[in-house]
Amino acid sequence: MWNYARRDAKTWSSAITGLTLQNEDKSATMGMISARQQCRLYRKREQSMGIIQSSKLTFEYTKKDEEGNIEEVKRAVDGVDLDIHPGQFIAILGHNGSGKSTLAKHMNAILLPTEGTMWVGGKDTKAEEYLWEIRQTAGMVFQNPDNQIIASVVEEDVGFGPENLGVPTLEIWDRVEESLKAVDMLEYRRHSPNKLSGGQKQRVAIAGVVAMHPKCIVLDEPTAMLDPSGRHEVIRTVRALNEVEGVTVILITHYMEEVVWADRVFVMDDGKIVMQGTPREIFSQVETLKAYRLDVPQATLLAWELKHDGVDLPDGILTMDELKDELVKRICQ
């Protein structure tokens, strides 16, 4: 869970730099559970109360003509049940118009359900008196990095959230520093956001949310407007937050590669959750995914095609390294 005490600078930087390394060998040891993962699993079991829960959540957009008559009703989210536990890394997948962004906006009480209920940190989002508490519990990062940075200096933007919460000045400075460190952007604190790259801007936006000390961060397609290296930066940052700090992460995306690291994946189509499970479980069903107009990571697709043509490979290969190892094993035999 989120630790309110001031964090040690070293832990952060080592966590971030260490993660790249860890990235590479993770695929090799995918089958085994590392000590760190075991620790995480234990922590997760401890906190059994869901941080984000919903029951039969439904949201309808009504389109009205000029006289105010209802012309068309579109169900963007249709009877979604969710139960997300603290510390989890959740990915929500879906093609355009599948309702995933609409669902995300419910987690921050930007949209309120037409039917059903959404609880954030145990609070019903429809209760107006909890509105700001809910927004603090579930921070939100949006798609366009330019349109969510308010100030013209990086550190002032990160301080914007705490300012709104009425945090005392000195603590704002502490929070800004630790948040910028957490996303590895401390050296840019006095820069103008206009001069940063897309990935850097998005990391500043994440820092802005982190500075509010949320229990959960909802990222609504944070990488959709970024180049591959920017995408990598952002995902690495998000994973560091999840693994080191135990912040619950809900990542909404349509890039399959980003989903590989999630604890649990939900696939949405036409407002409904149509598939859920671990990335491995999801990606072993290549044909079903294709039916929902979703791409599969290249490695998975290649493995699937090979298997189709008679090569003996296991289901649900997620990364290139994993595929390489399996193929080497086959060739050596």
Next chain:
Amino acid sequence: MLRDITLGQYYPADSVIHKLDPRLKLIGTMVFLVSLFLSHDWIGYLAATVFLAGVIRASRVPFRYMLKGLKAIILILLITVVFNLFVVPGDVIWEFWVLRVTRQGLSQAGFMAVRLIYLIIGSSVMTLTTTPNDLTDGLERVLGPLRMVKVPVHEIAMIMSIALRFIPILLEETDKIMKAQTARGADFESGNLIQKAKSMVPLLVPLFISAFRRANDLALAMEARCYRGGAGRTKMKPLLYEKRDYAGYAVLAVYLAAMIAIRIMR
């Protein structure tokens, strides 16, 4: 290229004037402008000149930057001088056809010119030594009392600072749209004024739509980060007076007192 433009005309330097509280600089500029209208003879202007020269010296901004602002008012300056020169009645010192220059006219034209030039230089000193953000912050605090009469001071300041943040973004976008429309055969260069104005339509419409979309996104992002107006908000960088600011106020008070004294005594 567009993203490199600096907003306002802030000149970065490490001087006492740069470090002063923006509130002091705002009030100081106001006092200086008022004092210019107080003086009617050369002693008053001499005092103002000494004060202004002292401040410019302390600001470490090259003098030519101060003069840049004058370009904009050259026409107004000329008209003022010419009118004062020929219209003011009094002792004639030079006459040609219908034109008549009087001694009083000559001195008034001179004073008016100096007054206008000092007005511009005085306010340039403020904008050159204060970042737009500091100015906005200062303005929010200086205008604070207006809240009593229901002026939304915080909101105005917030609008100003957001505008400052988005001007470069929108400029860049204008550039992009312009290129896109040129690629589709739009012509922004040729034709007379009306044709040129008309050719701006395909540029302005997408720009406005995109600005509204951005505004919508930004409002959403601000709300998601718990923004709910000025009430209950703390400041990351609150404006606090320091010793040098009190000293600044003291200097300002002495200057104003001197100007009033000169005015009364003569």
